[in-house]
Amino acid sequence: MCQLLGMNCNVPTDICFSFEGFAARGGKTDEHQDGWGIAFFEGLGCRLFLDVKAAIASPIADLVRHYPIKSKHVIAHIRKATFGVVALENCHPFRRELWGRYWVFAHNGDLPDFDPTNQTYYRPVGQTDSERAFCLLLNTLRQAFPAAKPVLAELYPVLQQITTEIAQFGTFNYLLSDGEHFFAHCSTKLCYVVRQAPFAAAHLIDEDVTVDFQELTTPCDRVAIIATTPLTDNETWTPIPPGQVVVFQDGQPLGEGKGQ
């Protein structure tokens, strides 16, 4: 199995603190040693770092830990290989272009016997069940809306329906973003915390590191951190209800994921 980390904010924010604790699970405090990746949206652009090395041993992870890239949408993943060999093409997040925007996806869970035939527009490059699921999500969205990205209220039910269909094959916790909307689906395990004023200090579970966000933020900042399991031991993390695609916008869940 793997672990997910996502961040959605109302102003571009760096993820150095959360990534520090998350990356420790890539071989130090947990067993996810079979590669890792992180995607940062910056406007329309998207920066994607991938490595087959364990996050704790990767020079690229070291760069990400110390280079404060500011972004409103971040998706990260550490991998423990189940389906697919340990190889760069099997590292999450995966990225494709749809409607002239980049879409980024990372998955936690297994989807045994999941082998969709719909490859109308997007095909997997690697061998994971995860990339197959991502391609099916995008193929479905594109077939439903061939011309352009619809408003969220139209996109959401199509995404929720295909997500529910895929989730029947196994465990399908995922994070998905196009740099405008941020989607999180919990099948078994995914939780989030919203940090906003009054900011306090947060202490990592996986590393003995504390950050006082009050010193680093303005009163208007709001940040949602979404993760497979809580990253801090002195904040209240909210479990995401299984079965529902939750939409995050400007650092908080939108109307309990009803896409309103």
Added chain:
Amino acid sequence: MCQLLGMNCNVPTDICFSFEGFAARGGKTDEHQDGWGIAFFEGLGCRLFLDVKAAIASPIADLVRHYPIKSKHVIAHIRKATFGVVALENCHPFRRELWGRYWVFAHNGDLPDFDPTNQTYYRPVGQTDSERAFCLLLNTLRQAFPAAKPVLAELYPVLQQITTEIAQFGTFNYLLSDGEHFFAHCSTKLCYVVRQAPFAAAHLIDEDVTVDFQELTTPCDRVAIIATTPLTDNETWTPIPPGQVVVFQDGQPLGEGKGQ
């Protein structure tokens, strides 16, 4: 205008030496300060580093200079913005998936008044003429061969023809690879050197650095370096004939680009 750097090899090789000289042109020995990028194929996987900072000031370029990522297909680019603002979405190389493989593209030159309407499968995310050209190349290849990648002898004439059509709009020097085949097109300025046994020492033009490849290679290694202008001052660089798509394979041009 921009500058291109490509590498095609018969065994995975790091590009640290050539990138050292190339990156110096990103703000030190030349004026290409508006972002840079580099793509490494590793098997089916592809690692893409992009930054809007000048290559000489980028912590990510610093990582690439010192982290020996080994690859048989590398494409790099330093940008001096002409069309499109300085933004991550306008940094080359661009990447898309076609036939279940990643395709990577970088361009040097301007294509004024180039605004193709064919957006059947691929659409640009940013505002550059270059990304529009890349999308048209892929749309054309995919429409010609909808099911799967054809053999090179079938793919080559389609690529050559659409390249010639696009080149009529302006200057169209480019590098293109899917990790299996490496294509280079010269419109005005592109040259290459093949390094093979007996290896000698090479000295960079842009930095006072010499590497003795004899110490680093085996007699079977062969590496082609393709660049806008020569990177070394003690090797013989061959200009690529304008108008022709040259295919590199295993570190050398294939039959003068006839795709045989």
